[in-house]
Amino acid sequence: MSKKVTELTEELVTPILESKGLELVDIEFKKEGGNWFLRVYIDKDGGIDIDECGAVSEELSAQLDKLDPIPQAYFLEVSSPGAERPLKKEKDIHQAIGKNIAITTYEPIDGEKAFEGLLTQFDGEYLTLEVKVKTKKRSVTVPYDKVASAKLAVVF
Numbered sequence: 001m002s003k004k005v006t007e008l009t010e011e012l013v014t015p016i017l018e019s020k021g022l023e024l025v026d027i028e029f030k031k032e033g034g035n036w037f038l039r040v041y042i043d044k045d046g047g048i049d050i051d052e053c054g055a056v057s058e059e060l061s062a063q064l065d066k067l068d069p070i071p072q073a074y075f076l077e078v079s080s081p082g083a084e085r086p087l088k089k090e091k092d093i094h095q096a097i098g099k100n101i102a103i104t105t106y107e108p109i110d111g112e113k114a115f116e117g118l119l120t121q122f123d124g125e126y127l128t129l130e131v132k133v134k135t136k137k138r139s140v141t142v143p144y145d146k147v148a149s150a151k152l153a154v155v156f
Helices: 002-020 050-067 090-095
Strands: 023-032 035-043 075-079 100-109 112-122 126-133 136-143 147-152
Touching: 002 023, 002 035, 002 050, 035 050, 050 075, 090 112, 100 126, 100 136, 112 136
Parallel strands: 035 075
Antiparallel strands: 023 035, 100 112, 100 147, 112 126, 126 136
16 A cells, blocks of 8 residues: 555656656655654755745645545655655765765675765765774775665764
């Protein structure tokens, strides 16, 4: 059910976003407590504002109301992915070169499953990160097919 809802939502929201020069980052449909939430995360270079989220929400809501594909009550939320934006597609990884990212892997690499550091290179098969271990920096190469999750990392 959840996958069908997110796929249909993607079909409906993509033309809306394209017409506004916005990008789809992610869609979630999940139950929290007793309520269902349909969350659509959008972005653009330089970030988005609340008015853009509101405009997309209105148009998408009208489309969803017309088709009525979700039998249960739910809350629609359209928002920015935030500073620690998930990196879901290869294109996202390429755009993150030169930025700090955090990744987790499906299996250990050099005994570790979590890495955070500067993404220095991505060739489609391997990510190279410069990670800091105490006061030393070292380079770590991670096969892209072993990445379970990736996101931008805020450095303080």
